[in-house]
Amino acid sequence: MEDEDGYMVLDKRGAAGSPGPLQDAVSWLVLERERPQGTVGCKITSLGGGCTSLELRKNLCPLQVDKGCKLCPMGWTLRGTKCYWISEGIELWNKSERDCGNRGAELLMPGDQDELDFLNEILHKPTRYFWIGLSVPSAGQGGTWLNGSRLDQSRFQLSPRAEGCGVLRANSIDAGNCSLGFQWICQKNATKL
Structure with missing residues (x-):
């Protein structure tokens, strides 16, 4: 069943006496x-x-x-096999990481530029900063994703001065002071049915 805008609407009602x-x-x-x-x-x-x-x-x-069929929790956005959740609030990097964990997810670890371009489209305000799951312990040394893999600098170029915690701004990745407050993006795998 579709609503007046053409979106799919689930019929929650069953036959008389059935849960639906x-x-x-x-x-x-x-x-x-x-x-x-x-x-x-x-x-x-x-x-x-x-x-x-x-x-x-x-x-x-x-x-x-x-x-x-791939599904995401309510309030999350589906793309391919991943679900994305974008915070409304502002937190430090470590609190953002913990919040994603509490949601059964992790901070964003994008796989390629196409994924960043997609996120840039759904964010609507690409001038804001968002915490992502990257750590850059010292300038010029590259970064490490939360899953332990190294940042592929052929995919994502970091500024040589980048140091701190990973941030997404517009459709590029950089590092910021971990003690600052930013919004954050969580990711998790979509549920397959």
Whole structure:
């Protein structure tokens, strides 16, 4: 079902007396979260029987049933296999990193310039600074991402004077004083159905 602007709207209502597809989807996600990794579960539901994950895909991603379905939490933005969350508030780098961890995510670690260009588009105000998951311990030494990998300077050029914690501004990466307050961007993998 589409709304007046052409966006997909989920029908939360089921047949009389049944919880409906959205309630089934939430119940299935809760059950799947408890299931050991690598196992798949099917159960009969009020959606008409069959495997819940297939029914869930049909209800949440009707146009992508054959391609799989990727979902992000509410308030996050999906691109490819990643979900992005952009803070409204201002914090120090270490508090920003902790906040992302509390969300089951990590500070942004972009893979390429296309990803930075995408973020630049959704930020709308590219003159602001945003904390990212990069550490530059001393000037001229390059940087290290939170996952332990080194910054590839052929992809992202740092100023030779860059030192501190990673920041994103416009569509470029630099380093700033870790004791300053900036907004931040969290990333996590999208949930595949």
